[in-house]
Each structure stands twice: as C-alpha cells, then as structure tokens.
Amino acid sequence: MYCNKVSERMPIGLFLGFYVNIVVGQWWGRFCAIPWPDSVVLAICAYIQGDSKSLTARRHTLIRYVHLTYILHMRGMSSRVKQQYPTIEHVVTAGIMTEQEKDLFLQSGDDGKSGIAFLPIMWAVNLINQLRTEGAIPNATSLELLQEELRNFRGGFGVVWTYNYLSVPLAYTQISLIIIYSYFGLSIFAWQPLNATQNYIGHNINVYVPVFGLLQLAFYIGWSKYPVKELLKIVLRARDSSLYQYQYI
Numbered sequence: 338m339y340c341n342k343v344s345e346r347m348p349i350g351l352f353l354g355f356y357v358n359i360v361v362g363q364w365w366g367r368f369c370a371i372p373w374p375d376s377v378v379l380a381i382c383a384y385i386q387g388d389s390k391s392l393t394a395r396r397h398t399l400i401r402y403v404h405l406t407y408i409l410h411m412r413g414m415s416s417r418v419k420q421q422y423p424t425i426e427h428v429v430t431a432g433i434m435t436e437q438e439k440d441l442f443l444q445s446g447d448d449g450k451s452g453i454a455f456l457p458i459m460w461a462v463n464l465i466n467q468l469r470t471e472g473a474i475p476n477a478t479s480l481e482l483l484q485e486e487l488r489n490f491r492g493g494f495g496v497v498w499t500y501n502y503l504s505v506p507l508a509y510t511q512i513s514l515i516i517i518y519s520y521f522g523l524s525i526f527a528w529q530p531l532n533a534t535q536n537y538i539g540h541n542i543n544v545y546v547p548v549f550g551l552l553q554l555a556f557y558i559g560w561s562k563y564p565v566k567e568l569l570k571i572v573l574r575a576r577d578s579s580l581y582q583y584q585y586i
Contacts, residue, residue: 349520353560356513360505367500372493374403380486384479385468392473399464402457403490405433409442409454410494414501458491517561521554 381399385392408428411418421427425442428434434442438460442452462484469480 349517349557352513352516353557356509357560359509363500363505367497370493370496370500372407372490372497374400374407374490377403377486377490380483384475384483385465385473386475387473392468395464395468395473399461401433402461402464403487405438405457406455406461406491406494408433409452409457410498413454414498454494455491458487461487513561517557520557524550524554 378400381396385396385399405428408418408422412422413419422431425434425439429436429439438457442456445452445456465474465480465483465487468474469477474480474483
C-alpha cells in the first residue's frame, strides 16, 4: 500500500508527455526544414526568359546544380542517399555532375577527398549573374528573387544539419527511462493482491492479475521507447516506410 501511494505521486504522464513533445517536435521540425527544389525550379523557369537552345541548356544546368546540391548535402545526413551515391564517382555516373565539376568539387576540400557541399549553389549564382548580364533575366528584381530562392534552398540544409547534429541529450533520455523503470519497480509491489478480509481501504476485491497495470506498462514503455528508437530514424535514415522518399525528390 505504501508503494502504491508513492507511485501515484509520481507525475509519470506529465514527464513522458514533455519528453515525447521534445522528440516529436525535433522530428517534425527536421522534416519541415528539408528544402524542396520545386520553388527554385519554378523561379528559374519564370525569371529566365527565352526559348533558345542555349538558354534551355543553361536552365537545365541550373536545375542540375540544385539537385546536385541536394545530393551532396544529403549524402552526409541520410543513409538512404549515401547508399544510392556512396562515392562522388556514382554521382558522376548518374549524370548529375561532370568530370570537370568533380575535380573542382574535390579541390574545394582540405583533404582532396570531399568538398564543399554548397559549391554547386555558388556555380548557380555565378551562372544567373552571367544571364543577367546577357539580358536573359530582364531586371534586377528577378535576379534578386532568384538569388533569394537559392539562399533559402541552401539555408534549409543548414537547419537540417543542425537537427541531425544536435539530437536529444542522452542524459535526458537516460533520466526518463530511469524514472519509468523506477515507477514500475514500485508498481511490482504496489500491484500485489491483498487479503480482502482485512478490509483495506480501496482493496475490497482481490485482483490477482493487474490488467489495468499491465495496460499502463504497455502504454508507458511503448510511449517512451518508440520516439527514441523509431521516430528519429524516419526522416533521414534507412527505412522502407520512411516519410522521406528521396527517390521522389
């Protein structure tokens, strides 16, 4: 009875709700921060005017730079993308990067094996500046809007990388699990059947199998472990049912 009173005073639901709110908030924030190339592609088609073969080829080049930026960033954060493009050579083979661009990319890094992931965005900015000089972009406002779209696209990866780098503190996860296990450790004694003939208050019926306690155990353990082991893996890591469908992007 004493253990039952102590366990009832533990705000396990409040603590778990706060913990799960942090985990789910980080998962949802990471998913919402993933930049999509659609707005950049629409801006390229809207602001770069002309239907000549040269302009069409350069529009295709700009879109290719956008997708290349996507792949280079996500290779370091998503195991699915890393599996699809394990090396830069695979990116070149897929036709998303040329051999000359590969050499420039590798030269931008300190070790010569990896480069700056947002380097294609810099190439795209130089290309749209050249198009503005040639008159393919009609005014400075269109140029500024294109540059803003590219900046926002690059900034989204910075947010995703921050979420990927700064996860929920391990100490907080450990504390939450200790509290849950302590609660159910006390519950082992609190849920023991008592002799109904002794007229204990609130124990007039002998319940040899604590059905509601077992349901509570399943709910709390599942509530605490699912966000830690599963939810944080959905967006960027290898899982067939992932919300992050990198092939679609």
